Amino acid sequence: MDTRSICLGVLSMGEATGYEIKKLFEEGPFSHFYDAGYGSIYPALGKLLEAEQVTCRVEAQAGRPAKKVYAITDAGHEVLAGALHEEPAIDHIRSEALVMMFFGHKLSADQRARVLDKYHGHYAKVLAGLHELDTSREGFGRQFVHGFGLAIYETAVRYLEEHGDEFLDGKTANDKIGAEQ
Amino acid sequence: MDTRSICLGVLSMGEATGYEIKKLFEEGPFSHFYDAGYGSIYPALGKLLEAEQVTCRVEAQAGRPAKKVYAITDAGHEVLAGALHEEPAIDHIRSEALVMMFFGHKLSADQRARVLDKYHGHYAKVLAGLHELDTSREGFGRQFVHGFGLAIYETAVRYLEEHGDEFLDGKTANDKIGAEQ
DNA sequence: ATAACCATGTAAATGGTTACATGATTAG
DNA sequence: CTAATCATGTAACCATTTACATGGTTAT
Numbered sequence: 275m276d277t278r279s280i281c282l283g284v285l286s287m288g289e290a291t292g293y294e295i296k297k298l299f300e301e302g303p304f305s306h307f308y309d310a311g312y313g314s315i316y317p318a319l320g321k322l323l324e325a326e327q328v329t330c331r332v333e334a335q336a337g338r339p340a341k342k343v344y345a346i347t348d349a350g351h352e353v354l355a356g357a358l359h360e361e362p363a364i365d366h367i368r369s370e371a372l373v374m375m376f377f378g379h380k381l382s383a384d385q386r387a388r389v390l391d392k393y394h395g396h397y398a399k400v401l402a403g404l405h406e407l408d409t410s411r412e413g414f415g416r417q418f419v420h421g422f423g424l425a426i427y428e429t430a431v432r433y434l435e436e437h438g439d440e441f442l443d444g445k446t447a448n449d450k451i452g453a454e455q
Numbered sequence: 456m457d458t459r460s461i462c463l464g465v466l467s468m469g470e471a472t473g474y475e476i477k478k479l480f481e482e483g484p485f486s487h488f489y490d491a492g493y494g495s496i497y498p499a500l501g502k503l504l505e506a507e508q509v510t511c512r513v514e515a516q517a518g519r520p521a522k523k524v525y526a527i528t529d530a531g532h533e534v535l536a537g538a539l540h541e542e543p544a545i546d547h548i549r550s551e552a553l554v555m556m557f558f559g560h561k562l563s564a565d566q567r568a569r570v571l572d573k574y575h576g577h578y579a580k581v582l583a584g585l586h587e588l589d590t591s592r593e594g595f596g597r598q599f600v601h602g603f604g605l606a607i608y609e610t611a612v613r614y615l616e617e618h619g620d621e622f623l624d625g626k627t628a629n630d631k632i633g634a635e636q
Numbered sequence: 637a638t639a640a641c642c643a644t645g646t647a648a649a650t651g652g653t654t655a656c657a658t659g660a661t662t663a664g
Numbered sequence: 665c666t667a668a669t670c671a672t673g674t675a676a677c678c679a680t681t682t683a684c685a686t687g688g689t690t691a692t
Contacts (some may be wrong), residue, residue: 335670437602
């Protein structure tokens, strides 16, 4: 399940260009559990084309760069089905922001604010994107994953909003209890 | 903020071996937001040693392989402080399981059950590990990040338990509403 | 018996990020 | 006028994963 397989998956929903696929990872229905840049999407599409798992049609556009519209082939559908029946790997999660927050006592107040703010901003933005998606007419898989994303990102944003001050002030839950007593 | 910096961070909390660092990522306080295997930890420690950001002491053990206990140096502390004041990158998240679930309609019932079960098992295991941690005497950063992890992983496990059947049965929320009417 | 744990490491292969390269159109 | 959007791609660099290599002890 590398970028190639995900691209096949996206193309199984309909034709798309590399640029459009990137947007799905940035703002669309994949934004909360997958990311890939142009530097990995374009080479992936190139390899899929070589392997004849996709076809490519060039569309000229007036006053715009030409598009390359990719479509999945029968061979591509087979490879995708195979990839979807492998053992899924454990989620890859790597959060630099959480590492920084973990070592919050080593951060300046400025940096604490910057890190928290950026983190909250990102989660809020992804959450807003999820809210804009309407999956009510989509299949059960998309609905399930969409609901999962909503649940998680809502929890994350709420936590950051409710507990952010403790982090910024450098207060622990203990400090708060002590102050109340 | 690559594996080298995180290793420095871990070592800023006390001496450790590569094996112990790995365990922190697997089961310990980093398990919910970072992972790295031996293949990236050992080389990272090697480079830190070369750069004199850590020292290394070999400890022989009876009936056990010898340990290499690493400790952070002053230079290491400086590099760590610098790394902690950079701009944090956006979280890297890549979930093969969610990709598979997204395409649930292309999965056999067997594979749906396998994927869901593995996913739930992993989240439940990390959550159990988080519950076992007592951060009440730790600094505000660790408490904040621990609380964040608990909130997120509890939400995830609950969602999978409450909505898993819909995914296994291939039913959408719409189908359910329809059945109730 | 068998699996899991302790404990290290390297080499090859894979894969991903970043920087470079181009350039017109449109919205603010 | 400035930034963002549309649209593609490559080359160099960097990081990570996987497979290989070793082997005694302890718990089930």
